[in-house]
Amino acid sequence: MPRTAVETEDLVMLCICDYSGQVRGKGFPASELPARLKSGMGLAPTNLMINAFGEIGDSPWGPRGELIMLPDPTTKVRVDFGESRPSEQFFLADITELDGTPWTCCPRGWLARGLQALWDEFGLTIKAAFEHEFHYSGAEARLGDSYLLDAIRLQDSFAQTLMPALRANGIEPDTFLPEYGPQQYEVTCKPSLGLTAADDAVKLREITRAVARYHGHKATFSPIMAQGAIGNGVHVHFCLLDQDGTPVCFDACATLGISATAEYFIEGILSEMPALLALTAPSVISYERLQPNQWSATYNNLGNLDREAGIRLCPISKLHDSDPAENFNFEYRAADAAANPYMVLGVLVWAGLRGLREEAPLRKLTDTDPGDMSAAERKSQGLVRLPQCLSDALEFFAESTILEQSMGAEFRDAYLMHKRSEISFLEDYTSEARITRYASAY
Ligand code: GLU
Ligand code: MG
Numbered sequence: 001m002p003r004t005a006v007e008t009e010d011l012v013m014l015c016i017c018d019y020s021g022q023v024r025g026k027g028f029p030a031s032e033l034p035a036r037l038k039s040g041m042g043l044a045p046t047n048l049m050i051n052a053f054g055e056i057g058d059s060p061w062g063p064r065g066e067l068i069m070l071p072d073p074t075t076k077v078r079v080d081f082g083e084s085r086p087s088e089q090f091f092l093a094d095i096t097e098l099d100g101t102p103w104t105c106c107p108r109g110w111l112a113r114g115l116q117a118l119w120d121e122f123g124l125t126i127k128a129a130f131e132h133e134f135h136y137s138g139a140e141a142r143l144g145d146s147y148l149l150d151a152i153r154l155q156d157s158f159a160q161t162l163m164p165a166l167r168a169n170g171i172e173p174d175t176f177l178p179e180y181g182p183q184q185y186e187v188t189c190k191p192s193l194g195l196t197a198a199d200d201a202v203k204l205r206e207i208t209r210a211v212a213r214y215h216g217h218k219a220t221f222s223p224i225m226a227q228g229a230i231g232n233g234v235h236v237h238f239c240l241l242d243q244d245g246t247p248v249c250f251d252a253c254a255t256l257g258i259s260a261t262a263e264y265f266i267e268g269i270l271s272e273m274p275a276l277l278a279l280t281a282p283s284v285i286s287y288e289r290l291q292p293n294q295w296s297a298t299y300n301n302l303g304n305l306d307r308e309a310g311i312r313l314c315p316i317s318k319l320h321d322s323d324p325a326e327n328f329n330f331e332y333r334a335a336d337a338a339a340n341p342y343m344v345l346g347v348l349v350w351a352g353l354r355g356l357r358e359e360a361p362l363r364k365l366t367d368t369d370p371g372d373m374s375a376a377e378r379k380s381q382g383l384v385r386l387p388q389c390l391s392d393a394l395e396f397f398a399e400s401t402i403l404e405q406s407m408g409a410e411f412r413d414a415y416l417m418h419k420r421s422e423i424s425f426l427e428d429y430t431s432e433a434r435i436t437r438y439a440s441a442y
Contacts (some may be wrong), residue, residue, distance in 0.1 A: 009126040013090035014041050014069050017107065017202050019418045020052040021340045021419050022284070023442070025069070025090060038069040040093060048105065049418050050093075052441040053337065053402045057421030066101050069093035069258075075199050077169050079210045088210050092199055099268065105411040107342040108195070114349035114406065122356055124248065124261070126349060128238040129191035129340060130201035133179050134208065135225055135232065138217030140180035151178030151274035155185065162187065162211045169207060171200050178296075180230045191237065201234075219336035222442040223281070223289045227431060231289030232322060233296055236344060237314065239328060241264060250325035254315060256304065256365065258330060263362035264332060266302055266311060268355020268380075269348055270363060273300035273310055273334070276347040277387050278397035283338035284426050285438050287389050290334060292371055298336040299370040299383050302363065309366065310334055310386065334386060337442055351407045394419055 012033055015025030026041050043060035071091035079088040095106035102109040109187035118124050139155040152159065159176040166173050172190040179186045187208060192200050205221060224231040239249045240261060249262035255274025258266075271277070273364050281290060281397050295307050312331040316324045335344050354360075363382045370383045378384070387393035394416060397403060424432050 004159050004347045008086045009028060009087060010089060013088075014046075014071050014165070015090050015094050015206075016043070016047045016069055016093050016095060017340050017342060018050060019107070019340065019343075019415055020050065020260070020422070021338050022052060023206055024050065025093075025204060028141055030089065037071055037073055037091075037341050038148060038257050040068040040096070041093065042331050043067045043069050045103075045349075049414065051418065051422050051425060053425065054441075055425065057425060058417050060410070060417060064259075066098060068098060068100070070096050072199075074196075075168065075203070077207065077212075078238060079165050079207055080168070085214075086124070090206070092202060094218070104408050105414055107340050107346065108198070109408060111198055111342040111346040111349065112195055114346055114353065116350055118353055118356075120259075121353070123238045123243045124356075125194050126192045126197070126238055126352075127241055127247075128236055128345060128348075128390035129174070130197070130210070130335075130344075131186060131188040131235040131237065131338060132204060132221065133184060133186045133232040134272060134337070135181070135183045135220045135222075136185055136212060136213050136217060137183065137220070137292065138212065139183045141283065143182075144181055145178065146180045147178050151185075156215070158211065158215055158217075159185070159187075159314070159352050161210060161214070165207050165211050169203060171207070173205055179367075181225070184225075184230075184232065193241070195342075195433070198345045200342040205337060213316070220439050220442060222438040223283055223338055224435060224436070225287045225335035225439055227288065230294055232336060233333060234333055234337050234339065234344070235350065236332040236348065237329045238348060239330065240334070247325045247328065249330070250328035257316075257324065258313070258362065261356070262330070264355040264359050266350035266355070267360040268353065268358070269351045270302060270310060270330070271301045271360065271400060272347075272354070273388050274384060274393065275396035275400035275403060276351060277334055277416075278393040278419065279343045279389070279403075280332070280335040282343075282390065282394065283336070283438055284390050284423060285431075285434055286336050286338060287387070287393075288431070288435070289336060290386060290388075292369075298386055299378075300386060301366040301368075301370050301381075301383050302330075304365050304367050306366065307333070308369065313365065328421045338438070340407070346406075347403070350402055353392040354402045374434075390419065390422055434438070 010030035
């Protein structure tokens with residue numbers, strides 16, 4: 001007997017990316033969209049404090065208070081799965097007070113304030129692209145499949161369905177590649193400006209997850225999947241543009257092409273980097289990834305073409321026809337997908353801004369591993385080993401003036417409380433059990 005089609009109705013989700021980097025939200029019938037675009041949906045402040053594992057730990061707000069998730073109409077995502085299944089639809093939201101004014105503890109709002117200050121004080125904006133590494137459970141793992149062409153066959157048609165889904169949502173795919181580990185892949189997209197770059201990172205993770213679910217599998221962005229393995233990094237490529245959209249990081253006459261503006265901005269980030277890790281490498285297991293010789297980052301150095309530097313000065317290919325200034329960019333390597341993309345871009349902007357304000361001279365570029373230098377040499381160059389656990393990073397975070405001033409005490413303290421409770425939540429877990437827990441969360 002032929003099966004009759006089941007009636008479906010479109011559901012739209014309204015989402016925020018919270019302190020644990022998870023995207024959570026509430027849904028409504030698509031017919032309500034015009035009204036919801038205006039009025040948003042209610043949210044308890046403590047929702048932001050839900051930890052990566054879905055539990056509410058300590059919260060400064062308890063069960064009290066009320067906020068609004070106000071959708072940004074430009075952030076619409078729609079992933080279609082053909083005739084047989086309803087599409088997935090969501091919007092990303094700002095978090096506001098009941099009168100629509102920004103809530104001071106909203107991560108997207110914090111980034112927006114930093115971008116505004118960069119624009120107002122220096123007439124600059126940031127262009128960025130987040131590169132994501134992840135594990136795809138649908139790929140057959142074979143021994144020695146690092147970067148292998150066969151690893152693309154082993155993922156069946158996942159990448160080929162992911163690319164149009166990204167493109168349909170305004171994210172232009174750049175590359176898709178097999179990474180080093182079994183089932184490990186990387187997807188990159190073209191850069192975007194300011195807030196959109198962070199929106200794109202949030203969307204890209206969720207679209208990747210949605211497409212993986214469509215195939216009956218899971219995309220996992222957890223920082224590390226097994227002890228001693230190479231991790232899943234999030235590398236942020238960025239450069240600065242002036243008010244006319246002209247790139248300002250490149251100066252053909254300067255050492256290695258780094259303009260004075262870029263020097264100040266980069267030095268601002270590097271000198272604050274131990275504190276920044278609390279927001280960019282914010283899980284307990286992030287520090288298993290940030291180990292020596294793991295192709296991640298262990299020092300606050302600017303490395304020339306170095307894939308283990310805190311920030312890598314990226315190469316410019318002579319084969320490009322375009323102006324070298326167009327492709328000149330830096331790559332922040334100490335981030336992972338346990339981090340909220342608004343907070344990752346936020347720390348780069350706020351710390352870079354301080355560098356611009358102070359005109360801090362850039363440290364020497366490294367062309368060797370700072371771990372091989374003598375302690376005296378490292379000291380003379382301002383190089384420090386990055387924190388080796390989350391609680392150390394949080395100590396630096398708690399001491400950071402720029403983060404305190406930019407976030408404000410309420411936001412700063414809430415984030416600290418959130419992360420400290422994540423640490424205590426995992427206290428009795430073995431290292432292996434933690435890795436498993438994070439893999440199921442991200
Ligand atoms: N998987 C490495 C990381 O954890 C990065 C490898 C690469 O350079 O692409 O950051
Ligand atoms: Mg990679």
